[in-house]
Amino acid sequence: MPFLSPTIIAVIIACLLQAASLGWGFYQSGRAARAEAKVTACAAKHEAFVAQVDAQGKLAKEKAKATEETRRRTADETARGWAAALDVVRVDAARRVRAAASSGSGSRGLPADPAPGQPNVGADADPIPAAERLAADCAETTLTANYLQRYIEDLK
Numbered sequence: 369m370p371f372l373s374p375t376i377i378a379v380i381i382a383c384l385l386q387a388a389s390l391g392w393g394f395y396q397s398g399r400a401a402r403a404e405a406k407v408t409a410c411a412a413k414h415e416a417f418v419a420q421v422d423a424q425g426k427l428a429k430e431k432a433k434a435t436e437e438t439r440r441r442t443a444d445e446t447a448r449g450w451a452a453a454l455d456v457v458r459v460d461a462a463r464r465v466r467a468a469a470s471s472g473s474g475s476r477g478l479p480a481d482p483a484p485g486q487p488n489v490g491a492d493a494d495p496i497p498a499a500e501r502l503a504a505d506c507a508e509t510t511l512t513a514n515y516l517q518r519y520i521e522d523l524k
Contacts, residue, residue, distance in 0.1 A: 439523060446522070
């Protein structure tokens, strides 16, 4: 049987091993290429995700800054408007009290403040202030409540 000599069998086995080795190499290189493609795709998705998160973060910061600026401006406008309106109410109340005191229409007006350290001599037995003072206090309280309510509504 010259056809199945040990040399021929060794050559056949060597060829089969070489073919198997070559096939295994092709398989591994294809597998590596697929893994590399997955890694590249994953990296691209990650970069897109990072860019999207950065963009959303910048938008959120800008929105927060704009909201803060709007609230600060609203608070400033409210404070200035409230102070101006209170000044008007106080000036009007003082004018009315002076007018009522000078007319002698039976209104008591407001007593002068005692000097510092002096007791309130001759304090009225009636603890209820004059009607003009009550009107001024009510106007000021109403004005304060209105401005605070408008301020809260502007913040929403």
